[in-house]
Amino acid sequence: MTLIDTPAPTPAPPAPTAEALDALAAELRELLGERNVSTEERVRERASLDGAWMSPIISEQLPLGLADVVAFPTSAELIAATVGAAVRHGVPITPRGKGTGNYGQGIPLAGGLVLDLTRARAVVEVGDGFITAEAGAQMVVLEQAAWKTDQALWMYPSTAQSTIGGFLSGGSGGTGTIEHGSNDRGYVLALDVVHADPTGVLVHVEGDGAQPYVHNYGTAGIIARATVRLEPLRDWRGVYASFPDLPSAMRVVRQVGHMQPPPRLVSADNPEISSTLPPDDAIPAGRASLRAIVSADMLHAVADAVDVAGGRIEAVREGPQTSMRISMLSYNHPIEWYQKATDRTTFHVEVSGEALIDRLAEVEAVYPHGLLHIEAGHSVPIGMLAGAYESAEQVYDGIARLNELGVGVHNPHQWNVDFEVERTVRLARTTDPTGLLNPGKLNPDYAGPRKGAIK
Structure with missing residues (x-):
């Protein structure tokens, strides 16, 4: 970039x-x-x-x-x-x-x-296709409130106890992303935001006017209240499968990720990462683990895909809490469990692209003891690539090599806004003329493959 x-x-x-x-x-x-x-x-x-x-x-x-x-x-x-x-x-x-x-x-x-903002946590309204809550309301609370009306959030992050304000300001996707993309693609219906204004007033923005406040860490305006989309609650089932190795599981990640109706989530890890996840009979030791949230009418198709790939179904679980448990084992959470369990100092970078599946061995070989956590994404596979940490230079050099392999990389080892930077800078010049909102996070010169570029 x-x-x-x-x-x-x-x-x-x-x-x-x-x-x-x-x-x-x-x-x-x-x-x-x-x-x-x-x-x-x-x-x-x-x-x-x-x-x-x-x-x-x-x-x-x-x-x-x-x-x-x-x-x-x-x-x-x-x-x-x-x-x-x-x-x-x-x-x-x-x-x-x-x-x-x-x-x-x-x-x-x-x-x-x-x-x-965690004490500003009221759920204000649950309506037909929308929910409104204050910035400190936890995503799991919003999801539970939606369930009571036979609805569900379009998406929520893997850290389900995070707040709606934090997710919109700093996150991008999670459970539901396969179908709906990231949280800047129509998920947000309206926001009440606060500018660096001495009068301390709420500014209401809707639709396209709300999007510039998403994923900018509060540098152009602080989200105080949000309205986001709901969808009808479906008969979701949690599927746990295991495989002899990660390549076998990855074929199913790709196949299930493209099924219709789209699954809500599909994640997989190799045996080394799976062994560090919270104990569960459905995640057997020594085998690669796949977890998915799929529509009940897709269970037979998923089971067939698992069988053809040489895997086995370990469990099929029902109930909305099942989705929440599987969500908490997705995105960067498996890497976090692995980091806590290993004696190595490890790091991760966020990766995307078909090369994650087609060139897995080359991708993992970029870093010492490279291990990939894989997700089905909205358009291409996404994941977290972990490695043994030696130096910042090693991490940045590896990003360049991953790009050469056709892997898109987001560098999480920096705190700067790197989404729609020009738009955010222009907005902040009006909404925060004295630079008081989260200063130090909006640096347009902080770009490039060593500083946080997205390919």
Whole structure:
């Protein structure tokens, strides 16, 4: 990704003075109450870290920033009022959901205020084809609310306890992506966002007007409330299968991923990764594991595909909770389990393309002890490629070699906005003219294969 003629971002804000921080904390205590504002060191430290520990490159640089004040607004309106107060005092604002993001996008690089949104968690309305909730509502809670009306979310991330605001600001896909693509493709119907405005007002945007606020880490506006799409609840079944090796499982990933109606999720791992997953009789030791969420009327077709590939069905499970359990074993979660179980220092990069299946041995050989977790994607296979970590240079050189193999790569070892960067910079120049919203994350010059490019 080469950025040419991209407008310069707003300048970094000056460090807030002690007087400004004290005044902000006092104002927020009046606004939110004592229990919803903290300047205690342990609270500030906890609010200044996220899931970036999965990256040894980022971990080597920690700590990257420490909050001066942490605020916990309990409604969308109070989110707006809190942002307005911080803007009036010239204090940088870093929004935070559950802190499950893996790229450091929730770390307050400039200090200032960490805006923890997890207490603004009301589900406002469940309607025909939509659900509205405040930014801190967990995705699993939204899914459960939808189930009660015989509906389900279009998609939700593998970390189902993450918040709707965090998923829209920092995530991109998950369960449901095979059919619906990423969360910037019509999933969002409307948002109430907050700009760096001293008046602290909510700005309502809908349809195409909402899309520029998705996946930009709150650098152009902080999501306070969201309305996203629902679909009719289907008779989903959870299928667990095992195979002698990963190549056998991958053929089924590709085949099942193209079935109609589309499955909700298809994931597979080789025996080394599968052995580190939470114990389950349906994930036998020494075999590659495949987990899928498929329509009940596709069970026979899936079973036939598994049989032809030399695998066996280990379990077929019913009920909406089954989907949630399988979801939590998808995307980067198997790599996380593997990282925790191995003595090696490991890392991962996000990969995509048919080469993941057609050139598996070459792909895994790019990194020492390379291991691939595979998913059926919206148009091509996607996955997480893990390797034994030696240096940042090794990781970046490997990205270039993967590109040569025809593999698309997203580098998760950086915290910069790398989706629609030009659009976000132009929007932020209007919505955040003083650069107070999550400063340090919107750097248009931070591009290229070594710095976070997407092929």
